[in-house]
Amino acid sequence: MAELLTLRLRVWRQESETAPGKLVDYHVDGISVDMSFLELLDVLNEQLIHKGDDPVEFDSDCREGICGTCGLVINGVAHGPLPGITCCQLHMRHFKDGDTITIEPWRSAAFPIIRDLVVDRDAFDRIIAAGGYVATNTGAAPDANALPIAKNDADLAMDASSCIGCGACVASCPNGSAALFVGAKISQYTFLPQGQPERRRRALRMVAQMDREGFGNCSNHAECEAVCPKDISISNIARMRREYLKASLLRE
Numbered sequence: 001m002a003e004l005l006t007l008r009l010r011v012w013r014q015e016s017e018t019a020p021g022k023l024v025d026y027h028v029d030g031i032s033v034d035m036s037f038l039e040l041l042d043v044l045n046e047q048l049i050h051k052g053d054d055p056v057e058f059d060s061d062c063r064e065g066i067c068g069t070c071g072l073v074i075n076g077v078a079h080g081p082l083p084g085i086t087c088c089q090l091h092m093r094h095f096k097d098g099d100t101i102t103i104e105p106w107r108s109a110a111f112p113i114i115r116d117l118v119v120d121r122d123a124f125d126r127i128i129a130a131g132g133y134v135a136t137n138t139g140a141a142p143d144a145n146a147l148p149i150a151k152n153d154a155d156l157a158m159d160a161s162s163c164i165g166c167g168a169c170v171a172s173c174p175n176g177s178a179a180l181f182v183g184a185k186i187s188q189y190t191f192l193p194q195g196q197p198e199r200r201r202r203a204l205r206m207v208a209q210m211d212r213e214g215f216g217n218c219s220n221h222a223e224c225e226a227v228c229p230k231d232i233s234i235s236n237i238a239r240m241r242r243e244y245l246k247a248s249l250l251r252e
Helices: 037-051 122-131 142-148 152-162 168-172 179-190 198-214 225-226 235-249
Strands: 004-013 022-032 100-104 113-114
Touching: 004 037, 022 037, 122 179, 122 198, 152 179, 168 179, 168 225, 179 198, 179 225, 179 235, 198 235
Parallel strands: 004 100
Antiparallel strands: 004 022
């Protein structure tokens, strides 16, 4: 039989963006060490609903670490204490019986709180809409081999494209910067021939939109890299800066 835990949860509760919020204490028991962190929140909500209280609002979708929806700050760390995973991949065996766990939403002026642990990350969508796309007809899947691409370039593009847009980089940055996200999205096209037609325009527009959304500036703390569930390198930030500088100098 799996070990069962009793935990004290301190959960951020807030009815809306403009309402005041606070940490509320809950005790939950019967938590299996095999549960994921989101299943812990499911158990908490079942208990709250049974008591007639409002459940805790939180985001989730795939629960497989590929959608980036389940962003939470757990004991002060985006996505929790383990590196290279999302909240849905964090299991309760990494906690001890009697532990106190503090659960908060992403903290950023550009990510306003909708309710409880749910934040509005539409700012990322607007940055992508500003330039994170290609207009080239890339054809069907078999056509991918028709364009020879150097292995190193393909690897770098693939590494950058693994960004899932969860926002952990923003939540962990003392400046609330989205530079790692934008750097990854610019970099993934920089190495590919399909990304060349919009290359200059992409850098100018995405960086400008990032600034308009109210994200802070990057000051190379590297907290973003430390909490990224996909291990995106901050070298992508340097690449974004180079792309932006070149595009600015060559602006027509």
